[in-house]
Amino acid sequence: MPNILIPNVLHGCGQGAAIPILPLAAVSVTGSAAMGAVVAAMLTIGQLLMVLPAGWLITRFGERPVMLASTTATSLGGLGAYLAPSLEVLTIGALLIGSGVAVFTMARHTWITVAVPVEVRGRSLSALAGSTRLGMFAGPFLAALALHLTGDVRGGFLAIVATSVLLAAVVALAPFPAGENNGAEPKPRVFHTMWERRGVLLSLGLTISIISTMRATRRILVPLLGAAIGLDNVTVTLVVGVASGIDFSLFYLGGVVTDRWGRLAVAVPALIAFGLSHLGLALATQLPAASWWYLSSTVMMAVANGWSGGVVATMGSDLADPRSPAPFLSSWRLTTDLGSCAAPLALAALTAIFSLPVACAALAVLAAAGAAILPAHVRRHLPGNRR
Template sequence: MTVQTNVDAVTDRAASVLWRFGPMIYGPTILFALGEGAIIPLIPIIAARLGADVALAALVASALVVGQLVGNIPAGWAVAHVGERMTMATAGMLSLVGVLGMVFAPVLGVFAASVFLIGFCAAGFGLARHSFMTTRVPLAFRARALSLLGGTFRLGMFVGPFIAAGLLAVFGDEHAAIWFFGVCLVATVLLVLLGPDPEKQLQTSDEGPGVAEDTGEAVTGSIPTSERAGVFRTMWRFRRVLVRLGLAAASLSAVRSARQVVLPIWGLSIGLDAQTIALVVGISGAIDFALFYASGQVMDRFGRLWAALPAMLLMGAGFLALSFTHDLDSAAMWFAMFAAVLGVGNGLSSGILLTLGADVAPRADPAPFLGSWRTLTDAGGAVAPLAVSAIAAASSLGLATGAIGVVALLGAVAFARWVPMFVPKSAS
């Protein structure tokens, strides 16, 4: 009875704290993701109209990811020096410059630079939220808070393309979606600057893990510090956790990114029409989205490994099994089934990269560390599609798919090895 009472008390407190974060964290996240999700499908189209061929249009579209990858380290510096709220507001205002550049770009180079700037600012916006939650959410419901953060982003990215389609139907111009993103950014900045400040509503909790300096062992208190360490000094100080647990996290990011590339290409390769492929991928995405909060519940109640290992094993087995079905008579059925398996696996991993980063970040000054952590995970996500393309070109799509499955299984082994070492026992 006492245990149940304690669980209920934690649940009630979690709901109260998460509700307070709504105006400043979850609301701006949905707005930013809605706008970004609306423009992503249209970037290659606008690039082509500015003179890009197919390969160059794809390169311009990748500028968003490259900008985010490059922006993580400067974002860590910004959050450490000016704070989370100002970093989010500044990132939103600079993104407006990128929006104007996309709308009025006279040449392809200006358009590509604008896309890069938006990706760069997205890194600052995302890291500021991550750092804020790391320092202010108690360990007892940290995973739920961060899984909800990931879920709100997924919701925006899921709905955004449908909004873009509606705007295209009404206005017949791709720039309408870019203007929509601009409106979302204005609302985001106003909400961040004028909304209630949870920093004043919620005192920083004393509980929360950190990682001791270069010992490879987790500790449960904060790291005493008299001054803020620089980004590169922080990277060196925490090199052990970054090289070990950080690479495991990068493998998960790579598998997630590969899923978005492999599924549509696989459907085309086995002869399915665009509508069927969209339906299968959409169902997989819906399963993924439906599980985002369950992932946080699992991590908070049973530990991080109970989400990381099933997710990686499911996705690893799904990719490996899918790689053997290409030439079967029932290839379409297997494609649909394993797409659903990958959706379940990805859904179970929702929020885990944010949560693990928060678990092992230094309590006193997490932003520089999180900049390094997010650079690693973003790099994994950026490299995976290139690896799939290269292996498929050199050999076959089946081999490329199987290789991603092997990466997932190796990542599961890495999580099993390094999570107990670096994540506090109460969370791992």
């Protein structure tokens, strides 16, 4: 278990440090908030660009070498961003950090898929997700410490460099039991796998991506709705903090339920809870006792998010070829991440055209639709003992 958790805590620390520092560093270089948002987006773009190549690299070279290469890319990105004399260099650094994050995440997922017995796959991948979230919670504090010690906002990137170097040392020394690939598959076939498995990707993959969509909109809507109903910034921040604690506390329970009662026992209740909580946020601006509607909806979202922490990855592992899982897992990751990437743009469009409550209600309908159609896709594609 430490071999699973410690690397992901360190990995999450680097991600958590990058999220607040990238836009702040861009603003310090350009003086433009818009450019800060653009540079911050490079983190996600870097991840998307490397999802499919990650599957090829893992199949070709094995998990450990790829993890070491990804941590090297992340540390170089952090160092380049720290020393960046211009916006262009800072942008390249952000892309490198995002690329390293994507490749490392895929390598860890592949290793768990082949090294852990299927009977405990759900709780193992849930623990993986929970340990990453713990690291992401700690990451901003490490970045703040580095910023304070250096007196420069770009000093926060040194936290990324430090955690990446430490992570590389842990990966290099950790034992890799019978799941290590060691480059045994000579012909990685990522695009062939994507085309061959397009049916499951376009049906089950896109449907389960609604969970990723709900996670992405949650991070945006909770602070926006808090401000809309008149709560002060301190209160909203405290609510987000409490929700994060609830989220983190439930990841292992969700994994146990996934293993004992199947994937649907976690995914469907999570989608229902996401739908009800988005509807609650929509009503919070229209009904009396708005703050209670807001608080209860935020708590319900946190429960759904923590409860479902590993279910998307677990379904991907269930569907992957155990002899060479990386090509399918990279395709699965790209498909299931589409919702979280499109969600902020869709949310912004709905809010601009209609209103924030209407956007929340539309997302509630999407979650309800996902809960309704998911069982049919799961029954079609997953073995009966894992449904």
